[in-house]
Amino acid sequence: MGLLDRVLSVARRRSPWICRLNAGSCNGCDIEVTPIFSPRYDAEQLGIQVHGTPKHCDILVVSGTLTERSRQAVLSMWEQMPSPKAVVGLGSCPASGNVFAESPLVLGASLDTVIPVDVWVTGCPPRPHQILEGIARAAELLGAGATQDQIAARAVTAAAGLERRAS
């Protein structure tokens, strides 16, 4: 690994910018995200910044039960994020549907059937320090090149290389 790669790896780990998406949440998890920027938790120490647009961000934080209507929005947000990127599923809802599971308008599937999820932070709602830990872990994955997105990109590159060698 060259010097530039090493610097890049540290920079990715130390500068996770997050973008929040409420995919049908009761707002409980979203309210628990706000305190991580307060003096008590101070996410800026870890280099975390919250941005409103997915284009500026590295980590998508999705909260809430997926619904028929929010599925497209989740996919669109994820596609708009520039690689390398990570996804954090916030709360129990994106994983299982939680108490809303089997409601008529709820998509009866977990978030990773729509987009690849790297870290689950379960809880209803999770506490702010758990959310911080989840984001920090996603940032570590980004730095190590081990997010689902980075692994998939490497697989595509490797496949293209094999194809070139075969032809």
Next chain:
Amino acid sequence: MTPVLAYAVAFLVWPGLLLAAPLAWLELWLMRKTVARLQGRVGPPFFQPFFDFMKLMGKRAVIPEGVDRVAFVVLPMLALAATAAALVLMPMPGNPAPRLPGDVMVLIFLLEVPVIAEVVAGYVGRSVYGEVGAMREALMSLAYNLPFLASIVAMAEAAGSFDLGAIAALPFGLVHVVAGIAFLMALPARLKLNPFSIANAESEIVASGLIEYSGPLLGIFELAHALEVVVLTELFVALFVPVPAGITAALAVYVGVGLALLLGLSFLSAVTARLRLPQAFRFYWIWGGAASVAALAAGLVP
């Protein structure tokens, strides 16, 4: 050294990109750290602005469908190049570039380029939010440029010349104080800090005109903005602060006054809330206008 080589060294090394970028990151860190400390937080680590920049450079750029790709890619480069060229004109100790006659006019033009680039970028991106940000940016530049330009013109008037060297050689007097105050009034709006962070109001319009930018293109814009901070603080020192003759002492004054200025600006941005566009506009055209008239009058006093 031939002039071309001297300009190239000044553009790329000192006082240009290579050495101004670390200074810019130091200043950005200081501003973020000050705001954090005032809010009772620990704040970002020392290398945070560097990490942010490196990370952005290592990402892929997403160019939205339907935008003018050439303009979209060229605008950040233009902003960065203009800011680095403005650094070349700074009368910093050890600046190898030969002095241009009338360099203040060139400087004023170069300082406007990143602002215009950001306004155009907001419209090129085709996002409604970006367009609102660009519109706010354009209107704010009409507001803060009144005291900003008047303070520089007042200094040129007092020196009788549009050369930065002649202005810097002016003996310290009333015009330095009055025009300096007008310049300081414009500074928070130029740097888009509270209470004038109207163009990049993230809680109102998601982001600034750069909303559609991502990856390296966003990183270059951010670097240009960071260098703008350096240019403006250096310009304040060059215009209004008497600089000692020795190289070390002069450097210490440039950096020290610049950091002190940013401490003050960070304090202001931490203790104020965002104004609305008409409020900011009124402030700049009434109080900024009064300061401009005072500065121009002080420039006439022999």
